[in-house]
Amino acid sequence: MTLSLFDQFMSPTLLGIPLMALALTLPWILFFKPGNRWSSSRFSALVAQFLKWFTKEIFQPMSLGGHKWALILTSLVLFLITLNMLGLLPYTFTPTTQLSMNMAFAVPLWLATVIIGMRNQPNLSLAHMLPEGTPALLIPILIVIETISLFIRPLALGVRLTANLTAGHLLIQLIATAAYVLMSIMPVVAILTSVLLFLLTLLEVAVAMIQAYVFVLLLSLYLQENV
Amino acid sequence: MLSRLILVSANSLKGCGPIGAGLVQASRSLHTSPQSLAPLPPLPETGGKVRHGIFPEELFQLLYPKTGVTGPYMLGTGLIIYMLSKEIYVINHETFAAASIGAVIIYGVKKFGPSVASYADKLNEDKIAKAQEVKDIAIASLTEAIEDEKKEQWRVEGRSMLFDAKRNNVAMLLETNYRERLHMVTNEVKRRLDYQIALQNLHHRLEQEHMVNWVEKSVISSITPQQEKESIAKCITDLKALAKATQARAGV
Numbered sequence: 223m224t225l226s227l228f229d230q231f232m233s234p235t236l237l238g239i240p241l242m243a244l245a246l247t248l249p250w251i252l253f254f255k256p257g258n259r260w261s262s263s264r265f266s267a268l269v270a271q272f273l274k275w276f277t278k279e280i281f282q283p284m285s286l287g288g289h290k291w292a293l294i295l296t297s298l299v300l301f302l303i304t305l306n307m308l309g310l311l312p313y314t315f316t317p318t319t320q321l322s323m324n325m326a327f328a329v330p331l332w333l334a335t336v337i338i339g340m341r342n343q344p345n346l347s348l349a350h351m352l353p354e355g356t357p358a359l360l361i362p363i364l365i366v367i368e369t370i371s372l373f374i375r376p377l378a379l380g381v382r383l384t385a386n387l388t389a390g391h392l393l394i395q396l397i398a399t400a401a402y403v404l405m406s407i408m409p410v411v412a413i414l415t416s417v418l419l420f421l422l423t424l425l426e427v428a429v430a431m432i433q434a435y436v437f438v439l440l441l442s443l444y445l446q447e448n449v
Numbered sequence: 450m451l452s453r454l455i456l457v458s459a460n461s462l463k464g465c466g467p468i469g470a471g472l473v474q475a476s477r478s479l480h481t482s483p484q485s486l487a488p489l490p491p492l493p494e495t496g497g498k499v500r501h502g503i504f505p506e507e508l509f510q511l512l513y514p515k516t517g518v519t520g521p522y523m524l525g526t527g528l529i530i531y532m533l534s535k536e537i538y539v540i541n542h543e544t545f546a547a548a549s550i551g552a553v554i555i556y557g558v559k560k561f562g563p564s565v566a567s568y569a570d571k572l573n574e575d576k577i578a579k580a581q582e583v584k585d586i587a588i589a590s591l592t593e594a595i596e597d598e599k600k601e602q603w604r605v606e607g608r609s610m611l612f613d614a615k616r617n618n619v620a621m622l623l624e625t626n627y628r629e630r631l632h633m634v635t636n637e638v639k640r641r642l643d644y645q646i647a648l649q650n651l652h653h654r655l656e657q658e659h660m661v662n663w664v665e666k667s668v669i670s671s672i673t674p675q676q677e678k679e680s681i682a683k684c685i686t687d688l689k690a691l692a693k694a695t696q697a698r699a700g701v
Contacts, residue, residue: 259489259492260576261573261576261577262492262573263492264566264569264570264573265569267569267572267573268565268568268569268572270572271569271572310550311547311550312543312544312546312547312550313543313547394546394549395542395543395546398542398543398544398545398546398549399542401542401545402540402541402542402544402545416545416548416549419545419546419549420549420552420553422549423546423549423550423552423553424553427553
């Protein structure tokens with residue numbers, strides 16, 4: 223089983239059958255069903271606490287119309303965190319390294335926020351194009367810039383998540399390769415590289431959680447502007 | 450929703466005839482709500498025992514009779530060596546990545562495991578404690594209500610004494626009233642009789658005075674002028690004699 227550096231980013235197939243659906247749905251079994259019990263295990267209590275904290279953080283500053291998005295945003299953050307964290311294990315495939323998947327999350331949700339804004343309060347959402355207090359000379363340029371920034375948002379959302387995770391995974395692979403190769407040549411340098419790898423892995427764990435959170439946070443901010 | 454409909458109809462059909470029992474058994478697969486499973490058995494206090502964090506203790510117990518204490522370890526070592534030597538598992542860069550993520554996970558669990566576990570336990574215990582508090586408050590208030598009710602019952606027993614006292618009060622009031630009225634009546638009657646007496650006395654006095662006046666008048670009218678002159682001359686001579694006697698006495 224020799225691996226190239228990019229095998230981890232290939233969509234998994236088994237005898238020609240794409241396993242992407244399995245890769246996306248299997249993390250679901252990790253979270254226990256709430257069940258008949260009122261007071262369950264430690265894990266359920268922790269997950270419930272996290273969801274409660276997250277919902278409060280995201281939806282406290284939002285007006286009531288945006289609260290309809292609570293279910294989709296909390297499930298999205300849980301999904302992304304699980305996928306990212308599971309991807310750090312060896313020999314796993316991380317679906318969020320695929321740009322197609324991240325764009326599939328980002329574009330519809332962003333477009334939904336824009337359409338909601340345009341439909342419910344068109345004046346206000348168009349007014350977001352121009353920040354307050356700009357000098358009159360800069361207005362045309364600023365409108366153009368703000369429009370471009372509006373349309374770049376979904377791209378930024380998707381690419382941010384993809385790039386962070388792909389870069390992280392690639393770095394881990396590269397440094398692991400370096401340590402592996404150096405082990406037979408210069409063991410001491412290999413040890414140093416291993417230490418670097420350890421620290422990098424710590425960073426990647428943090429990045430995995432933060433990127434998921436940031437994705438959903440930005441979406442909630444766009445929603446706040448428009449709802 | 451249909452399962453509920455079937456449940457209800459099955460329950461009502463249970464009583465009638467031979468199909469009843471069959472329906473109950475047949476619909477048992479549709480019992481998805483927890484009502485049929487209460488009360489739930491309690492969750493175990495601790496999770497299953499594991500050795501080295503992943504291998505369940507049951508494996509070691511399973512192998513103990515045949516291979517003793519070192520059995521599972523030999524099995525593990527053998528498996529690993531087999532996979533490495535036959536190159537079923539190839540050592541490559543992923544091995545190092547696996548080692549590093551494994552180190553991160555073990556470090557995390559060892560360092561933060563107990564505190565996270567106690568935090569989760571605290572969450573659950575707080576939830577249970579809140580419910581328990583509600584229950585305790587309800588029980589306390591109900592006990593207090595029972596005590597109050599007993600006190601009220603004791604109070605009711607003294608009711609007859611209260612009524613006796615009240616009855617005495619009322620009788621006394623009536624008696625007082627009666628006596629007052631009697632007194633008043635006596636006074637009125639006396640007043641009327643006194644009036645009659647006074648009237649009679651007045652009559653008496655008037656008659657007396659009238660008679661006296663008449664007597665005086667007749668006496669005065671019977672005195673003739675000759676008699677009056679004589680009496681006046683007598684008085685004058687008497688007075689002169691008295692004067693002379695007094696002067697003589699004063700001179701001596």
